[in-house]
Amino acid sequence: MANPAHSDIIEEDAADLQFPKASGMREVNSKPDKSVLKDENLTLDSICRGCNSALIEPYIKCLVCYYTICSSCFSNGWEAAQHENNHPYRVITNEFPINKQSGWSAREELILIDALKVCGFGNWIDIVKRLPGMSPEEVEAHYMKYYIDEPSLPGLPKLESSIAVTETIYFSCKLNDVEEPPRFAPNSLNSRALAGYNAARSDFEVNFDNHAESVIADLKYDEFDEEEDDDNYNLGKSLQAAIVEGYNARLKERERRKNIIREHGLIAVRRTMLWLQRYDRTITLPVAEKLLKIMQLVNGLDLDYVMECLHHRGEIKNYISKLFEFRKNGLKHFYSVPMYQKLRNLRREQEKDRRSYASNIEQSFKNILNGSNSAAGTNNLVGNICQRKKPPPLEIEGTPCYDKLDEAEREFCSNVRIMPESYLEFKHLLITENKKMGHLRLAQARTLLKIDVNKTRKIFDFLAQLEFENAETLLISEVHLLLEHRKAQNELAEDEQEFSEVFTKSFNYTERFRKFKSKEMISAVRRISGCKIEVYSDIFGPDIFIETGNYNIWPIN
Template sequence: MTITQRKPLRPDDIIINEPGDQYSCDSCGCDLTHSVRIKCADPLCEPGDGVDICPPCFCAGREFRHHKRGHAYRVIEINSYPIFSEDWGADEELLLLKGIATQGFGNWKKIAEHIGTRSKEEVEKHYNEVYIDSQTWPIPKLDLQFSVDPAEFQARKRRRIQALNDTPPPPLKHGPVSLPGIHEIQGFFPGRLEFEHEIDNEAEDLVKDLEFGVCLEWDGDQIIEDEEDLDVRARAKWEEERRNPPPPAEKGRIPGKGPMINGINGYHPPSENGSVATRESLPPKSDDALANGTSSGDGDEEVEEVTQPPPIETKESLAFKLSLLEMYSQRVDKRLEGKEVMFDRGLLDYKKMQASDKKRSREDRDIVHRLRPFAKLQTAADYEVFAADVLYEALLRQRIQELQQYRRLGLATAADIDKYKSDLQKRTLTKANHRDYPTDKHPYRRQSSGPDPRRASLVSFGGDSEGRKSNEREATPRLPGSSTGQGPIVRKLPTPLNLANSPSLHLLSAAEQVLCAQLRILPKPYLVVKETLVREYARRGGKLRRREARELVKIDVNKTSRVWDFLVQQGFLNIASDVSSNHASSSQDASTASGSQVNGSPIKDPRPLSSQQNGPAPVPSTSSS
C-alpha cells in the first residue's frame, strides 16, 4: 500500500483577490494599484521598474535617491473603460494578455489570480468569446463602441471585487490516509482519469517512432521558413550540393572527411613539404575554443556538425503515415468510449457495485452479466430501463411456468392453489415429525398414557383394537403384498453426535451423554435446558406441564419432549408422585381424568410387560402433549 504525505497549505497559499501587478509610491509607500500615478521618465530613474510617485508627493516636489523634482515624467492613468466587452476594462485586458504570456496559455487559474478581479471561468469564457470566436481572428474586433457611464462601470467593478473578497477561502485539503483507495483496488488514478493498464495499452507502439519530413502537400510549400533553423540550412546546403556537385574525391579520401590513416578517418591538413601533419605537430587548441566547441582555424575551415536534411515526403509515404495515424486514432477513440461507459455507469465505485450485486439473486446476476455487452449501445438511463425490463420478463416467465405446473396438477383457481400449498406444507411437517420420532426399540421412547394423534397415521390398517378405531381417524390401507402386523418402516435416525472433544462433557452422567449424542445436542445447551426446566418446576411447586415446558425452551419441541421424559425418568421432575396424589384425592370416575390433565404428565402403566401385550388397558387420562 502506498502512503503519501502531503504538507498542509499555508495561509500564504490562499488566493488573494488582488491584481498581479502591485504599484506603490517610492516616496511614501502608499498603494497606487487602483489610482493614477506619476512615473519618472528621466533615464537616470528608468533602469529596473522605474520610479512611481503618488500625486501628493509629486505636487510637494519630493526628492529621493536619484530622482529630482525637475525630471521628466508621465501620467499613468487607470484604463477602466471597456474596449472589447462591456464588463471588461482595458486594464483587465492588459492584465489578461500579460498573464497569458507569463503563466502560459490554458493556465486559467493562475491567470485569474494575476488579474485579481476575475474567476478562472470568467477568464476562459472571455478569451474564447473575444479572441478565439472573433471574425477577425486572431485579432479581436477593434471598432466596438460602448456607451457606459464611467461611474457606473467603476461601481460595478467595486461590487465585483467586494463579492470576490467576501467569498470564503477554499477549505484546506486533508492529506490522503493509508486506506485502500480506488486506485489501489482497480488500478485507477482519479487525478489523471487514467488506468495503470489502459484499454489496448499497446496502441502507442504503432506511432511512437513515426517521423514526418517536409510536407509539400496542402500548401505546405508556402509556409515561411526560418533561415536560421538547422533543418532549413541543411536542406539548403544539400540543394546547393545537388546543383554544384563537388569534384571526385581523391583515392584514400572520403568526401567531407580526412584521409584514411591507420583505418581512422580524420582531417589532417598537409604541411608545406607535402607530408601529413601529425597530431603532435598541429597547434594546440585553446581552452576557450575547446569549451565553446570551435576550432582554432579559420571560419571557412571549421567543420560544422553534419545535419541530415529532413526528407521530402512523397504522396505514398505521406498516405502510409496518415493511415497509421488514423489507425491509432481509431484505437484511442475505442479506449475513450470504454472509459466513458465506465464513468457514466459508475463502474469505478467498487463498493456500490458490489452491494448492488448482493441484493440480486444468483439468477438475476447471471442475466445482468449477459446484458453487459449492450451497455455500449445505449445511454446509462436507457440501459438501466432495458435491464429492468429484461429482469421483469424473466420474472413473468417463471410465474407462467409455475401456473402451467399447477394446471397440470388439476388446479384451476387461486383457492385451489392456496389449498394445495397449505396441504403440501402440512404434509412436509408431518414427514419431518415422523423422522424425529424413534422406533419402539429406542431406549428413551416417549411413554404416553394416551393415544398420540401424530402417530395415528403410523397405525396399520386393521391392526388395532376397536376402541382405538372409533376414537382415531382411519389409517391408510396398505398396498397388497406388504407386511402385515407391523408398523410402517420409520426413517433411520441420524448418526449420533460425537461428543468426545466437547467442552463440559465431564458434567454429564453416562445416560445424559447418550441422550445428548442421540439428540445431537452439545453438553452446555443441554445443561441450560435442564437448569431452566428444573428451576421452573421448583418455582411452581411441581405444577409444570409439558406444553408449558415447550414454551420455556425455544428449541425443537420433539427434543424438548425427549428431555422432559428423560428428566422424569431420572427423578429430576417428580411428576409420578404428583399424579398419584391427585389420583388418590380424586374420585374413581371421570374426576381422575381431569386431575391427570391438570398435571399434564405421562403415567407409567404398572402392569407387567406380558399383561400389556395381551390387550390395551383403559387409560386414566390423555396426555396434553
C-alpha cells in the first residue's frame, strides 16, 4: 500500500492519464510483464469513479470503460451505467523501476521531480525530507546521472549537441574585471588626478554645488500657522515651496553633470588630454576644445562620430596638401614620390650645413688666421665650428595651423623653430596688446610671451617687418623705450649702445614709411615724452632736427 501522504501526486498524475476510446471490447494481453504499461503509469487519474475519493496505489482500471476504481469499490463489486463488475481490468501501481540500473521506482522518481519544482535545484537537504531513507549525496548523484549527464529515462526531451556546446569566442579584453576598484586617500595625487572620484562607492568626494543642502538645512515647515486669521500662511508656504524647488533644481544640475561625466568618461583628466592630442594635427587643439561644449547635447557615441568625421576630414585635407606639394614640384606619378622625398631631405641637410657654416664664417676665418702656422689651430677650428653650430630648421610641414601661414611665415617658423600654432597665438597676443595700449615695446612683448628672449626679439622684429603695426606706433614705442632708459640713473655703456641701435632702427622704419611722418605722429610722441629729448647727432646725422624746448621730432627732407 502506498503512503497516503503522496496521494495528491498520484491523483494529479492519474488525472492526466488518457486512453483511446473504443466501442467494443479490447483484447487483453495475457503476458504478465505486459499487463502494466510503464509510460501510462507515470500519470494517474485523481479520484475514484465509485466513491469520489483520492486514488491510492494500488487501484483498478477498467479496460472497457476506462474507469479508475479504488481497491475498496472494486472489492465491493461497484457498478455503474457503463461499467459492470465483470469487465476486464488492470492493477495500476508505480512501484516498478523505470531504470533497472538505478533501482528507483516510478513513484520515487515522481516525488523527486515534484520536490525539485518546490524546493529548487541544489536544495538537496529539503528534497531528501520527501524521500526518506536517502542521503542528499545519493539524491544529487542520481539526478545528475540520469537527468543531466546520461538522460535515459523515458519521456525526457532530447537536446541537440549544438545547444550544449558553446562556441569559443576570443575577446581582446577581459569580460569580467576581477580587480577591486581603487581606493585612493583623499587629497592624494591619484585622487586629484581622478577629480576626487571614489570608485568604490561610485561617487565624488566633493560634489558639484556641494553646499546645496544648506539652503533647506534650517527650513522649518511648521513655522507658519494654518489658522484662518494668519494672512502669512499662504505666502510662507509658497516661499518654502520655492526654496525646495530651487534645491531640487540644483540637485538636477548636479545629476546632469554627473551623467555627462559618466557618458563621456571625463573622470581621468590625463586620458582626456591624450584623447584630444590625437586630433592635434587634423582638427587642431583649439577647435577640439570648442567642440567639447556639445558634450551637453549628445551622448558619447555621437560625439565620437562627430570627432572622427572631422578627424577624417583633416586627414584628407593633409593628404591633399601633400598632393599639391608633389604636383607643385613637378611630380605626376606616385612612384616618383619616394625619390623626391629622399632628395628633399638631402637638400635640407645640405642647406642646414650651409647655413651653419655661413653663420660662423667670421669666427672660422679668425681661427684660420690664428692657427695657420700650427696643426692645432685646424683642430680648434673644427671644434669651434661644431660647438657654434646652430640648430637645424624645424620640420613644420603638416603640423596644426600650417596651412594658415604664408611662405614668409613658414620659413620664419622653421628657422626660429616655432610651431605654427604657437606663432599664431603669439602674433594674436602682440597685435591685441598693440591695439589696446596704442604702442608695444619689446619689454612688454617679453612679459606677454614668456618665452626665450631671443625668440621674442625675432618675433617682434619679424612682425614689425610684416607691417603688423604702422611706422608711427613703432617709432613711438621705440622712442618711449629710449626715454625710459634715459630716466634711469645707473645706465651702462652696453645699454646705451643697445638703445642707440633701437633708436636707429626706429628711424630706419620711419624712413621706410615716410607717409606716416605727420603732425599726428609728433603729437603722439609729445604725449608719451616725459622729459627733454637730447640730440643724438651721432645716431641720426644732419637729416634730423630735434627741438629740445618744444619736444618736437621733425625729420627734415
